[in-house]
Amino acid sequence: MTLPMKNMVFPMIFLRLAEWFVYKLLANSCYKAAMKVKNSGYFFKNSSFRSPHQIQLYPNVSKCNLHSRKSETIACDIQGTLLRSKSFFPYFMLIAFEGGSIIRAMLLLLSSPFLLVLDFEAKLRVMVFITFCGMKIKDVECVGRAVLPKFFLENLNVHVYEVMKSVGSRMVFTSVPRVMVEGFLKEYLSVDCVKGTELHIVGKYFSGFVSSSGILIKHRAMKEFVGEKQPEIGIGNSSSLHDHLFISLCKEAYVVNKEDTISILPREKYPKPLVFHDGRLAFLPTPLATLVMFMWLPIGIPLAIFRIFIGICLPYKLAILLGKLSGIRLRVKGTDPPRSENGQGVLYVCSHRTLLDPVFLCTSLGKSLTAVTYSLSKMSEILAPIKTVRLTRSRKKDGEAMQKLLSEGDLVVCPEGTTCREPYLLRFSSLFAELADEIVPVAMNTNVNMFYGTTASGLKCLDPIFFLMNPRPCYNVEILGKLPKELTCAGGKSSHEVANYIQKQLGAALGFECTNLTRRDKYLMLAGN
Template structure:
């Protein structure tokens, strides 16, 4: 009886939505171009090198038929939880609007009142979400195989252009600007006519040098925005159906034109309406659970806290190749890749050593006060930091993160050689962490909340892999650099990660617009990136 009632209620809801949509006034799309291609192969043959392509982002380049997650990410990361909750509450009403009208409403809610010069979600948070939604079929045929590609979007340019130009190497983007007043967004976008007056579409398609009689093909998508552009410039257009989009596959990581190494934001999931509803329901319970987990970390010894935290949903695994002769018991210096603020705690728990101290750089005073193991701050003055690390190493064990900052993707940043100049053998430790709701790191946010967000995850996981020690006694600068590179190589090999030469400075310039320096009231030497 309950199933029959639920089914009838569902059918009634669908009928009501259809009737309400009939009452919505929609602009009639203009006539389509000369030829509508039936399949992607017809419009974009695999060997179609040369020519140009005009590709719609929503429903064309991107597999998803909804733009809601992208605006929700902006509302959540740039506006906060209350703005995200407001957008979620408006979702039923958005379903009754056309694609273009819904985008205008979502842009209003997500952008109204945000500072223009402080908005970095388009460069820092959205690329990760957008890259996971790129269609391999459309990218390989419309972007990679063409001399030029112009992407068209009804979403604000500040949301899509950084990703399209930097990570997919798109030549030009036609999208509306967000209007602003005195440095703040008004929540209103340019009209289609304003965009076409501002952008020289012919030049964008042909390029600065021109292309003569360039054959231009198009990939349509959701809505009827910029239909006149397709009609005027494209010889033929492929209009993907919902069934076709379901058969597309995401672009593999190895096919990315540029690897996505850095991204910011707290959200670790795709913010669909259902996922956001689950997140808001989880928040009160997650906050209480995080406080309990934090108390267990602080108050109990590792022998008790580790099994109790496992019962509270925190999964951890320590890999020690030879427990009897392990470097974790005989070595006092540990160097690890940096995944989160809790790296030294997991290393101390895995090694069973409460005497370890953590060298830190930019963590908050609150995190230092709550840490169950000793911490001390580095100042980026090489001589002072080397002396402080040697003093700690003479009395206890030491954990350092030579990358200098966290990296969420399977890449390792350049290792600072400072730890290899201490004259003590070092035990490399390979760390891998996984979260399902919140990232416990941030470049532009409030770092004091890093441990809280990590502990709020329903089932966070850590893998701690102790590797064989590397000898580095009495090393000079060149030998220290060789040791640091060897430690980086061993950790990357154990994790299956890729080594890079990027640094903390590169990350913060991209995500936060600064060099990631912290004023400790001491002379700075930016060549030191150890933390």
């Protein structure tokens, strides 16, 4: 290739890209303008010619009969149908942030204005490239299993879910990447078949491109999969032409309208209890919400450091005052019961929400306690403003260590052994009940609106920082009365009876459900076992 030809390559590529971008911009702008004119009835001089309601080809999903459907099959999409929101941007952002990095999440956010002028296929390809390029397959699968289900469940369309629950066989065809939704659909909704866009893979990594089969087209994919056998029920979005083609292949077709997306599925009606989930983000990261988060970070990080400093260096009363001024809400209910005269320390038994539980209990009581914990990073141990002792999970050694600490002073323990974010209490270890008769249950709960202060797969040393980075983190501490002697081991109760009684007492105070799940169950579930 001659030198002049080489010099012409880049300008030609640039012109092609500019031409493609202008074409997409003009095409979408003209289409949107035409739709506005059409919907406004501009060309009808006589308003009587305009229909007060848009003609709907298919009945609303709420009209579907749910009785005697167990032998039938349903086919639907997850985007805009099974989920109330049409945009899948927040779920791409969750993968970019939780499975990738903050830089990847920022790049995806910066692309959001340009996504507005692209058609659906181009938009999807751009989001796929930014989100998945160079990511490990196992990292994406981990986010799909441990992070996304919470947000999917909170966004389920009640009417579509009721129809899906009433049938015996379920199929989902979607244009979004299959790897994002398959785990949730099969584990929580018992979907038999999930067909989605396949992504190109190089070794153990995603390349960021769609596979050679391209973006999945729903009606074609269903034709290929079912052949001549029509599914009994098809559900699509009323505003999508592709969905109309898709559901026309079914014996009965229904559509989801805008008014069907208002109702939220209550937690008690979830197809499967959501006890465990992972990830740092406590909100659905829409473009606007994500922008607010990035704008908050330059304030939130120094604020978290300041809050840690006052907790470590200042007296309790002054720390509470400055903490409240910085936005921390500490709500304390109940009083510290008087100590007995036997010289033995009091054992405070807490529900476990974050690593900061013992710290906020000490602050609430205005006195120093020793905390025993199973999982504590070196960084947290160094920064802790109170004495901490790490347990070994050896019942004999831990019992001896706790007995010695109780002889020296008051002790705080979280017998669940791990944190739980949702309104559930895990099974209590009975070891603490064998060691003390002076037991005070403490119901602790937290409330955050931006970042979770716990993680199962991330760096635990950052847990307190993420919690304190929230604009207005809240800690609720309720000190219950001292356990009567007749309900302790000294009163003839077994250690298991004492542990179960305290678990129920704390569950009633918090409004939480008591379970038999353990720390081992948590990590097995989040690992997909």
